[in-house]
Amino acid sequence: MAEITKFIRFKANILILSGVLFITSFELGFPLEIVQTTGRAVIQSIETKDEARMQALEEALYLAALRGGAKIDGFSTVETNSAISENFVIRPTNGIIDYTIIREEQIEEHYSVTVLAAVGEIETVGCKIGSIINLTAYKPLLQVEANSPAWLQAKIRNIYSMLVSELENSSDFNVKRVENEVLDIDKLKSTDDNFDYAALTTGRTRINAGSYALRTEIIISSAKSFEMDLIKSTSDNLTMRFKSSVFQGGDYNPIFTQKDQIDVLLNQSGASRIVNIMASPSRDSVFSNLKRLVPIHVEKVKSKLKCQPLTATLNVEGGRLRVEIGEAHGVKFSSLAIIEEGSAQWTLLRVVELGNNYAILETFDKADDLTVMKGLEIKFLQET
Numbered sequence: 001m002a003e004i005t006k007f008i009r010f011k012a013n014i015l016i017l018s019g020v021l022f023i024t025s026f027e028l029g030f031p032l033e034i035v036q037t038t039g040r041a042v043i044q045s046i047e048t049k050d051e052a053r054m055q056a057l058e059e060a061l062y063l064a065a066l067r068g069g070a071k072i073d074g075f076s077t078v079e080t081n082s083a084i085s086e087n088f089v090i091r092p093t094n095g096i097i098d099y100t101i102i103r104e105e106q107i108e109e110h111y112s113v114t115v116l117a118a119v120g121e122i123e124t125v126g127c128k129i130g131s132i133i134n135l136t137a138y139k140p141l142l143q144v145e146a147n148s149p150a151w152l153q154a155k156i157r158n159i160y161s162m163l164v165s166e167l168e169n170s171s172d173f174n175v176k177r178v179e180n181e182v183l184d185i186d187k188l189k190s191t192d193d194n195f196d197y198a199a200l201t202t203g204r205t206r207i208n209a210g211s212y213a214l215r216t217e218i219i220i221s222s223a224k225s226f227e228m229d230l231i232k233s234t235s236d237n238l239t240m241r242f243k244s245s246v247f248q249g250g251d252y253n254p255i256f257t258q259k260d261q262i263d264v265l266l267n268q269s270g271a272s273r274i275v276n277i278m279a280s281p282s283r284d285s286v287f288s289n290l291k292r293l294v295p296i297h298v299e300k301v302k303s304k305l306k307c308q309p310l311t312a313t314l315n316v317e318g319g320r321l322r323v324e325i326g327e328a329h330g331v332k333f334s335s336l337a338i339i340e341e342g343s344a345q346w347t348l349l350r351v352v353e354l355g356n357n358y359a360i361l362e363t364f365d366k367a368d369d370l371t372v373m374k375g376l377e378i379k380f381l382q383e384t
Helices: 046-067 151-167 185-191 199-203 274-277 283-291 293-306
Strands: 009-015 025-029 033-042 068-080 084-090 095-107 110-120 133-138 141-144 173-179 211-230 232-248 254-269 311-313 315-317 320-323 334-340 348-354 360-365 376-381
Touching: 033 046, 046 095, 046 110, 110 232, 133 151, 133 293, 141 151, 151 173, 151 211, 151 232, 151 283, 151 293, 232 283, 232 293, 254 293, 283 293
Parallel strands: 133 173, 133 211, 141 211
Antiparallel strands: 009 084, 025 068, 033 110, 068 084, 095 110, 211 232, 232 254, 311 376, 315 320, 320 360, 334 348, 334 376, 348 360
16 A cells, blocks of 8 residues: 655746736545556666666556546746746645556566556545445334323334334335344344254344344333413323334444434313313324324434444455455445455455355455455445
């Protein structure tokens, strides 16, 4: 990997036409892209061949960096012959993330090096564009506290069903319901399904890497409030709380928890019976008010899930790097990924073979030692 900072200067002399000096600067920017460039250098002698090779490599990398965007600065100086010297400095605005030498050769007194480089900036934060979110909804906790109306027992299940339906209706979400199965993280982590009676007889749903598990809690409670104005009055209010916890597939580590709540009026009591009847909402009105929280909560869960990086753990099989996520998770044949840890930190990889639930990747430099990458986590870069 390399990042080359280099300057090319152009110089032109013109006559003084005014006393005003101008400084110009402009930038051209591009996203992360793969470019191929060739650098050349003159071989001064046999002893300087290695030096010429390095100069050609630097030239190739510099040209690659310029392909990712350039910044041109200009300044003027007055020389002794009353002429203005215009100086321009061209700097790459993007670095080289990774590169590999694909060809080098000597032609007479010149040495040339051709590189394939990834230039630009890595998006460390960003939401998925066009990716598919695989989400499994486990058995929810639905609770109507004893001080709340009994008719809500039948409605709370409808509210949860609406929540999951909202997720299912999203084109970029693939939702699976296993609402009769409790999400037991400890058991999933510690139990071997091949020797577990419950897993062998009734089955146990596991979440693979690249997918997510959802556990939702909905709790409805009631509280009484008192108001003292000209007359004493009381009101009963319902509070509905949503808590959706999302876990990473594979290791079942918690990703985030989204909490929301809504308060609605249930009924009002005062000195006047007529006022009480008119002020207290109907059951349909109460239920309609409670449902208003569903799309708000779902949208927050969706937004957070879309902004989770797509990660996977590298395995080495048959001398190739493999991950257990693929097209079903939004990976594409052109997708790029990066290692952000270990001795291979900032190594860039590209998908060279793709299946529904797997991907084969290669490093840019095929001379890399793949054994040191086994078990490392990669992050797929944001697709645009």
